Amino acid sequence: MRRALRSFSSWVLALTASAVIVAGLAVVHGQREYTQSLQERDRLVRVRSLATDITHLTLAARLGIEPSYDRLTHATLELGDLLGESDAGWLGAMPSPRRSALMELAKSRIEVVERFKRELAVVRNSQRYLTEALAGARLEARGGAGSAELASVHADVLENLVNFDVRRRDLILDRVRELRAHFDPSGRPLSASYLTHVAFVLEHGALVGELVDEICDPALALAIDSLRTAHEQRREAIVATLGRWQIGLVLVSTLLIATLVHASLALRRSAVEMTRINHGLEETVRRRSAELAQAQKLKSIGVLASGIAHEINTPSQYVGDNLAFLRSAVDDLGRILKSYDALRLAAEKGPIPSELLSEIRATEKELDLEYLVDGMPHACASAIEGMARISKIVRAMKEFSHPGSEDKKPTDIHRAIESTITVAQNEWKYVADLVTEFDEDLGMVPCLAAELNQVVLNIIVNAAQALAEMKAGQDENPKGRIVVRTVAEEGWALISISDDGPGIPAEVQSRVFDPFFTTKAVGAGTGQGLAIAHAVVVDKHGGTLEMESEAGHGTTFRIRLPNPGTRAAGPVPAVAGVSDGANAGHDR
Amino acid sequence: MTRLLFASIACAVLVFQAIADSAAGASSDSFVSACAEPDRSLAVRAIPGRHKFDPGLVALGRKLFHDPRLSRDGTIACASCHVLAQGGDDGRPTSIGVGGASGSVNAPSVLNRAFDFRYFWNGRAATLEDQVSGPLEHPKEMASNWEHVESLLARDSDYVARFESLGIPRSPESVRTAIATFERSLITPDAPFDRYLCGDEKALPHEARAGWERFRSLGCVSCHQGVNLGGNMYERFGVFVDPSANHSSEPGMLGRFDVTGRPEDRFVFKVPSLRNVELTAPYFHDGSAATLEEAVHTMGLYQLGRDLAEDDVALLVSFLRSLTGRLPE
Numbered sequence: 001m002r003r004a005l006r007s008f009s010s011w012v013l014a015l016t017a018s019a020v021i022v023a024g025l026a027v028v029h030g031q032r033e034y035t036q037s038l039q040e041r042d043r044l045v046r047v048r049s050l051a052t053d054i055t056h057l058t059l060a061a062r063l064g065i066e067p068s069y070d071r072l073t074h075a076t077l078e079l080g081d082l083l084g085e086s087d088a089g090w091l092g093a094m095p096s097p098r099r100s101a102l103m104e105l106a107k108s109r110i111e112v113v114e115r116f117k118r119e120l121a122v123v124r125n126s127q128r129y130l131t132e133a134l135a136g137a138r139l140e141a142r143g144g145a146g147s148a149e150l151a152s153v154h155a156d157v158l159e160n161l162v163n164f165d166v167r168r169r170d171l172i173l174d175r176v177r178e179l180r181a182h183f184d185p186s187g188r189p190l191s192a193s194y195l196t197h198v199a200f201v202l203e204h205g206a207l208v209g210e211l212v213d214e215i216c217d218p219a220l221a222l223a224i225d226s227l228r229t230a231h232e233q234r235r236e237a238i239v240a241t242l243g244r245w246q247i248g249l250v251l252v253s254t255l256l257i258a259t260l261v262h263a264s265l266a267l268r269r270s271a272v273e274m275t276r277i278n279h280g281l282e283e284t285v286r287r288r289s290a291e292l293a294q295a296q297k298l299k300s301i302g303v304l305a306s307g308i309a310h311e312i313n314t315p316s317q318y319v320g321d322n323l324a325f326l327r328s329a330v331d332d333l334g335r336i337l338k339s340y341d342a343l344r345l346a347a348e349k350g351p352i353p354s355e356l357l358s359e360i361r362a363t364e365k366e367l368d369l370e371y372l373v374d375g376m377p378h379a380c381a382s383a384i385e386g387m388a389r390i391s392k393i394v395r396a397m398k399e400f401s402h403p404g405s406e407d408k409k410p411t412d413i414h415r416a417i418e419s420t421i422t423v424a425q426n427e428w429k430y431v432a433d434l435v436t437e438f439d440e441d442l443g444m445v446p447c448l449a450a451e452l453n454q455v456v457l458n459i460i461v462n463a464a465q466a467l468a469e470m471k472a473g474q475d476e477n478p479k480g481r482i483v484v485r486t487v488a489e490e491g492w493a494l495i496s497i498s499d500d501g502p503g504i505p506a507e508v509q510s511r512v513f514d515p516f517f518t519t520k521a522v523g524a525g526t527g528q529g530l531a532i533a534h535a536v537v538v539d540k541h542g543g544t545l546e547m548e549s550e551a552g553h554g555t556t557f558r559i560r561l562p563n564p565g566t567r568a569a570g571p572v573p574a575v576a577g578v579s580d581g582a583n584a585g586h587d588r
Numbered sequence: 589m590t591r592l593l594f595a596s597i598a599c600a601v602l603v604f605q606a607i608a609d610s611a612a613g614a615s616s617d618s619f620v621s622a623c624a625e626p627d628r629s630l631a632v633r634a635i636p637g638r639h640k641f642d643p644g645l646v647a648l649g650r651k652l653f654h655d656p657r658l659s660r661d662g663t664i665a666c667a668s669c670h671v672l673a674q675g676g677d678d679g680r681p682t683s684i685g686v687g688g689a690s691g692s693v694n695a696p697s698v699l700n701r702a703f704d705f706r707y708f709w710n711g712r713a714a715t716l717e718d719q720v721s722g723p724l725e726h727p728k729e730m731a732s733n734w735e736h737v738e739s740l741l742a743r744d745s746d747y748v749a750r751f752e753s754l755g756i757p758r759s760p761e762s763v764r765t766a767i768a769t770f771e772r773s774l775i776t777p778d779a780p781f782d783r784y785l786c787g788d789e790k791a792l793p794h795e796a797r798a799g800w801e802r803f804r805s806l807g808c809v810s811c812h813q814g815v816n817l818g819g820n821m822y823e824r825f826g827v828f829v830d831p832s833a834n835h836s837s838e839p840g841m842l843g844r845f846d847v848t849g850r851p852e853d854r855f856v857f858k859v860p861s862l863r864n865v866e867l868t869a870p871y872f873h874d875g876s877a878a879t880l881e882e883a884v885h886t887m888g889l890y891q892l893g894r895d896l897a898e899d900d901v902a903l904l905v906s907f908l909r910s911l912t913g914r915l916p917e
Binding site: 066067068069070073074077080114115117118120121122124125126128129193196197200 | 628629630631632633705714805806807809810811813814815820821822823824827828852856891892893894895
């Protein structure tokens with residue numbers, strides 16, 4: 001039930017989170033669209049005002065108010081920039097037929113403006129020329145040369161050309177024809193350039209008018225306006241969508257926050273729970289490891305027990321045999337003593353009957369008195385010796401399994417090792433010779449004797465097992481060798497235990513102190529032995545435990561215990577011959 | 589008549605209002621104008637006195653502009669045909685490019701080009717940036733390409749450092765920007781005529797002032813107008829005369845027609861700026877006029893439909909000489 005609830009709430013969390021992301025992205029996208037559309041609007045507004053400017057500036061140029069084309073030119077350039085040359089990519093969001101129609105319009109509008117500029121310039125110049133001629137004609141008219149009427153017709157024509165209006169074109173043409181008719185016969189002809197300029201104004205002046213009309217045509221402005229309306233609608237749609245997404249975002253964010261708060265509360269609760277469980281687990285682990293250590297100890301004692309039984313068995317057997325001998329000897333001696341007693345009584349009464357004597361002789365012979373007398377002290381000695389051996393083992397056992405104390409006590413390390421060796425005798429006796437080389441300078445070392453014994457035992461048993469394995473692989477083999485050595489170092493007591501067994505493969509060396517690590521078959525070892533050794537030496541004694549091994553050359557364990565007795569505990573002395581694997585097994 | 593006048597006045601009021609509202613001419617941000625109050629009734633305007641472009645970018649553009657290694661064979665720089673100290677052109681009727689190849693049109697000046705509305709005689713380039721590829725890739729000019737230029741820039745440690753310090757990539761884009769910016773910085777202020785426009789009556793000699801009067805009354809100013817006295821419109825060359833008698837009508841020599849293909853665009857060219865015109869002989873798109881006098885006389889015949897008197901030509905020429913400003917160093 002609770003599990004289902006939890007997975008449900010994590011689903012809710014994931015859902016709301018993705019909803020927030022979706023809404024957030026949509027809002028960001030909408031905002032980008034919105035800003036972009038604002039920029040587009042600004043540009044459209046600018047385009048619109050450029051279209052107006054162009055119309056106004058064209059009119060201004062036409063009327064001669066703005067004699068320079070600079071501003072008109074800049075306006076068309078900017079319009080061209082915005083709409084003409086490029087594909088007006090900024091209008092990308094708008095429907096493409098509308099867009100291209102607008103661009104087409106703008107482009108042709110710009111061309112018309114250019115045409116207008118150049119036509120106006122030349123028309124204006126011809127009008128200038130004619131203005132001069134007009135002034136001359138007026139002068140002439142006033143001066144009275146030729147008919148005044150003719151002069152006034154002349155002036156009228158010119159006036160009309162200077163202030164050219166297309167609508168009067170036909171009228172002007174008539175007048176020009178009239179003028180020509182007058183002038184031709186009477187002599188002074190109109191100059192060629194005069195007629196050229198008249199014709200020019202008539203033709204190009206009309207063109208200018210048409211161009212201005214085209215420029216003032218509202219088509220461009222209307223196209224822009226309609227695009228603006230479409231654009232406005234689009235922006236409104238964008239704003240509406242954006243608004244909806246924003247509301248959605250607020251909603252899902254609130255939901256997300258709520259879910260998060262809920263989840264964090266739940267998390268806190270479960271964190272408290274976890275700590276509690278954790279404490280419980282830690283407690284269990286502690287208890288378990290203590291149990292394990294105890295179990296290991298029990299196990300080793302169990303293993304040892306059979307060996308020890310065997311050890312005790314042999315001496316107790318011949319103690320028994322000798323006692324049995326002594327007992328029958330004592331019986332026999334009793335019989336002989338009885339016959340001696342009868343002999344003494346007979347002797348007190350008188351002469352000893354010879355049959356009594358021969359009877360005694362027969363008994364002596366029968367019981368082999370000589371043998372008895374000779375054998376008994378020997379049997380006694382044997383029995384005593386057997387008892388001594390038994391009691392040694394028992395003492396060693398007692399010493400070995402002396403219940404550990406909580407505090408370190410000054411301990412005779414050598415005795416402790418001896419008893420451990422003795423206890424383990426049955427383990428190594430058949431596979432190895434065990435040699436001890438004790439440094440007599442090593443006094444009493446403060447330690448937890450029972451636990452240290454356990455460590456030494458573990459290591460010796462390991463060595464013996466390794467040697468046994470090696471022997472099992474070979475047909476005949478001399479015994480291996482285990483050397484237990486102590487050295488009094490400055491501030492430290494060193495116990496080194498070497499064997500010349502098969503060694504530990506390099507790839508597992510680094511793991512030998514790990515708990516539960518074992519190379520033995522499953523069930524054969526707990527994998528705790530060396531881990532416990534490490535815990536005892538390093539953790540409980542503040543010492544060091546090193547292992548040095550090379551496959552094929554044996555293994556050496558070095559236990560160093562702080563030994564303030566000798567001197568203050570100095571730095572751990574350098575390990576001699578770490579890389580010199582050949583030395584392992586013959587530590588010196 | 590009165591109705592027309594009335595309408596005109598009404599229109600004028602309206603238009604003035606609109607103009608007052610509308611923004612001032614473009615590109616004014618990058619320049620500092622020379623005189624405080626320009627006279628709006630004139631078709632011409634004094635040139636700005638200073639520019640405000642990034643000096644680093646201008647310096648890079650200057651280096652590129654003068655670097656012959658940009659061309660295919662390493663012999664021709666932009667500056668080979670646009671000699672800044674000689675008015676920004678090469679003084680030949682037509683230019684000589686890579687391997688002695690000679691082109692078909694006259695090289696215009698690169699000075700004061702910031703104020704032109706389009707580039708090349710036929711206006712085919714919209715901006716100075718667009719224009720750069722033209723000479724660079726033209727087989728008769730520099731006959732180069734952008735790969736060549738980019739590899740040059742990558743090899744030259746000075747270029748590498750300059751681009752780096754400007755924080756721009758060594759791309760064709762940046763090269764175009766740098767060269768165009770440099771060209772925009774090439775302005776020639778302080779011509780006597782500009783000082784005159786700014787109110788210094790004595791700046792213009794008597795003859796030049798008379799020439800200026802002629803320039804206006806004859807109508808030169810209808811075409812040669814604006815800040816650059818040209819460069820803001822197209823115009824037919826030979827309004828009153830058919831030019832094909834004396835000028836080539838080969839493709840490539842027909843001005844706007846080569847761009848648009850419209851019959852009315854034959855011999856229509858960008859009206860050239862007359863600033864520093866005394867330094868940029870020979871004249872016209874084909875370099876056909878060797879002297880200013882010749883050019884002015886031709887203008888009268890072709891553009892105004894007048895056979896200008898020698899006096900007028902002389903006055904006009906002395907006015908044109910007053911258009912020479914302070915050349916960039």
